[in-house]
Amino acid sequence: MLKQFFILCSGADKKLLENCSEGEQTKFAGIGATVFFTAVMAFIASAYALFTVFDSVYPAIGFGLVWGLLIFNLDRFIVSTIRKRDSFWSEFIQATPRIALAVIIAIVISKPLEIKIFEKEINTVLLKEKNAMALNNKKEVANYFKSDLDKNKTQVDSLKSEIAKKEKEVNTLYETYITEAEGTTGTKKLGKGPVFKEKIAKHDLAKAELDTLRKNNLAKIAEAEKSSKTLQNDLDKKVSETQPIIDGFDGLMARINALNKLPWLPSFFIMLLFLAIETSPIIAKLLSPKGEYDFKLEDLETALKATINQDKYQRDLLVKTSASMHDKVYEDIASDKELFNLQRSKAKELLELQANNFVEKQKRTF
Missing domain, CATH: 1.20.5 (Single alpha-helices involved in coiled-coils or other helix-helix interfaces)
Incomplete structure (x- = not known):
């Protein structure tokens, strides 16, 4: 029963082949088996490729089945339409368009399976690319908010600088009236004389100005820091919103590009393997005697x-x-x-x- 199925896959005339020898039937069963398993490989390859696109099993299996049947029909048609002639070159010329079509099919079939075979290496390449994209994304988002953040930081630094300057001035006045009282500077008279009172009055005035300045500037600093925190939250939110897009950067095109960044020789040999499988029925027909x-x-x-x-x-x-x-x-x-x-x-x-x-x-x- 399996032999009859493979003969059916070969596209040969079943009634005509029944009257032929056992060896002739075996030859066509082998050709049919090659056609069938090529279609199976096409189904697996296309189903995996479409799974990377849809992220769902059922659509991938459905479209993969259609693609496998299409390849099966094409291969069966190619093999069944090649006729044995008296000249090898006339047969080869007849088969040239079919060989070209088989090459195209082999390349299409092999690429998704290459992606599956080298999945770990491709994931490594994609991980590096995702990390680089995440860093670039953070940099771009930070550049977008940079002007506002820098403006707030400059404002806070300026306000703090004003407070520090005033504190330095108050401390200097404090040192002045203390040393005046001790008689180490100024009039160099010990005690709290008129000059001392004048200097302490200046200190008290500066201290009151410092308190007012500190109160006003701290309020402004709190408002600026609140605005900076809001901007930082917006920045983090923007990064969080764009990160899933980067995490989802592992579709079919991304994997093909990642595959192209790997050494070409292993991928080339796999493609040659599928090329040999796809063209084997045609080559078998060309090389077999009449x-x-x-x-x-x-x-x-x-x-x-x-x-x-x-x-x-x-x-x-x-x-x-x-x-x-x-x-x-x-x-x-x-x-x-x-x-x-x-x-x-x-x-x-x-x-x-x-x-x-x-x-x-x-x-x-x-």
Whole structure:
């Protein structure tokens, strides 16, 4: 039963092959098995490729089945239409378009399976690319918010600088009135004299200004830091929103590009393997000698061609004979005097009627 199925896959005439030897049947069963397993490989490859696109098993299996059947039909058609001839080169020329088609199919089939075979290496390449994309994304988002963040930072630094400057001024005034009281600087008189009171008044005034400045600037700093925190949250949110897009960068095109970045030799050998599998039925037909099935098929085709040519010749001869007979019949009729006189009288009557009708039309115009 399996043998009959593979013979069906080969596209051979089942009834004609039944009368051939066992070896001839085995040859075509082998060709059919190659066609069948090539279609199975095409189904697996396309199903995996479409799974990377849809991320769902059922659509991938459905489309993969359609693609596998398409490849099966094409291979079966290619193998069944190659005819054995007396010259190898005429057979090769006949098979050249089919070999070109087989090469295209082999490349299409092999690419998804290469992606699956080198999946770990491709994932490594994609991980590096994703990390680089994530860093670039953070940099771009940070650049987008940079001007506002820098503006807030400058404002905070400026406000803090004003406080620090005023604190330094107050501390200096404090040192001045203390040393005045101790008599180490200024008037160098120990005690709290008029100069001391003047200096402490300046310190107290500066201290009050510092308190007011600190209160106002701290409020502004709090507002600026709140704005910076909001901007930072927006930045983090933007990065979080774009990160899933980067994480999803592992589709079919991305994997093909990642595969192209790997060493080409292993991928090339895999493609050669599928090329050998896809072209093997055609090569087997080209290299195999003319067998019993080929002779019987040629006999049927030539017999049919001879019958068609004979029928065509007979139809052409029938047309020529019929034409000759009709020419002779009409030639005899043309020489009949009685028929000639009858035709003459009828033509005369017709001319008289035409003349009378013409006269009536002319009268109606006046």
